[in-house]
Amino acid sequence: MTDVSATGVSSTEVSADPHSGPHGYMSNKDAYLKRLRRIEGQARGLQGMVADDKYCIDILTQVSAMTSALQAVALGLLNDHLSHCVVEAAVKGGDEADAKVKEAFDAIARLVRS
C-alpha cells in the first residue's frame, strides 16, 4: 500500500473517483486502526465471557460498550466524510454534489436506524 500521507497531494487535488486515492479519514488512520483493534479485542473478550458462562447481564453490558465504541467510530468516519468528501463535491457542484449528499444521507439513515 502507498503511504498516502507522504504523497504530498493536497486534499483539493484528490481524485473524485471514490475508489482511488486517499480519502477524508486518512489523517486519523492510525487512530481509527487503534480503535478498531480495541473493538476486535472486545469481540474476543465477549467470546471468552460466553465460553466461561459469565452472567448474561455482564455480557450484555460489554455488548453495549462495544456498540457504543462502534457507533463512535461511525460518527468519526461520518464527520470526516462530511468535512472532506461532501464539502469538496459541493464545491465542484452539479450531479456529483447531489450524488455525494444522497450517499452520505443514506449512510446516516442506516446509522440512525441500526
Next chain:
Amino acid sequence: MTDVSATGVSSTEVSADPHSGPHGYMSNKDAYLKRLRRIEGQARGLQGMVADDKYCIDILTQVSAMTSALQAVALGLLNDHLSHCVVEAAVKGGDEADAKVKEAFDAIARLVRS
C-alpha cells in the same frame, strides 16, 4: 472451567448466585460463539478497509452491518435472560425477583440508548 453442559443440573436447580453455574443462554452457547467470531472477523475486516484506504461510505456500511449483528446478539441474550433468569426469579418471588427485573430493565435501557 467446568463443562457446565455435562453437570446434569436442571435449570430449576441452578444457584441464584449470578456468578456461579450455568446461565440461561447456555443452550445456544455454540451459536453465540459462532456469531461473535463472525463479528470479530468484521472488526478485522474493517481494519483492512481502513488500512487499504477504502471509501468512507463503504466502511460505514460495514460498520452498520456489524452494529446490527451485535444488536442481534444483544437481543438474543436478553431474550434468553428474560425467559430463564427473570422467570425463575419471579417464581421465587421477593427481593430477588425485584432485583432481577431491575437489572434486566437497566440492561434494556442501556441497549435502547446505545
Next chain:
Amino acid sequence: MTDVSATGVSSTEVSADPHSGPHGYMSNKDAYLKRLRRIEGQARGLQGMVADDKYCIDILTQVSAMTSALQAVALGLLNDHLSHCVVEAAVKGGDEADAKVKEAFDAIARLVRS
C-alpha cells in the same frame, strides 16, 4: 370507562385477559398522562417552528428532545410491564408465562430498533 382504581381488585387477582382490568402502569397513570400531554405540546411546538420558517437545525434539536421524551415514556411503561404483568405471569407459569415473555421481548426489540 370504569374507574379501575375503585374496583378493589388486588393485582394478583387481575384477569389474565390483557384487554380487561387494570394494568401494571396504572399506579403512575397521571404521571404518564402529564408526560404525554407535554409531548403533544412538543409536537404542536414543532408545527409552529416549521410554520415560522425556523432554522432546520433548531427544529432537529427539538425533534431529538421529543424523541428522548417518548423513549423515556416507553422505558417507563416497559419497566412497569416487566415488574407487574411479566412477573405475575411467570408466577402462574405455563404457556402464559412464555407468551408474556415473548410479547415483552417483541416490544423491546421494536424499541431497540425504532
Next chain:
Amino acid sequence: MTDVSATGVSSTEVSADPHSGPHGYMSNKDAYLKRLRRIEGQARGLQGMVADDKYCIDILTQVSAMTSALQAVALGLLNDHLSHCVVEAAVKGGDEADAKVKEAFDAIARLVRS
C-alpha cells in the same frame, strides 16, 4: 408570517444568517406540517389509551410507531439541510462551511444517540 414561497428569492441569494429568511426544508413545508399534525394526533391517541387502561404492550406498540414517524421527520429535515444549507455553505467556503458541517454533524450525532 410572510409567505416565503412567494418572495421570489432564489436559494443562492438566501442570507447566511440562520435565523432569517427561508430555509432548505421550505419546499416541503406542507408535507412536514401534515406529518407533525399526525404525530400530534398520535400523542393524543396515546393519552386516550392510558386513560382507558389499554394494555401496556399495545401502548408500547403505538409509542414505537410514533418514534419511527418522528425519526422519519428528522431524517427528512436532515436531508433537506444537507442538500441546501450545507451545500451552499460549502460553495461559499471558509469558516462558514466548517461551521455548517460541524453543526449538521452535531445534529446527526444527537439523532444517532437519541
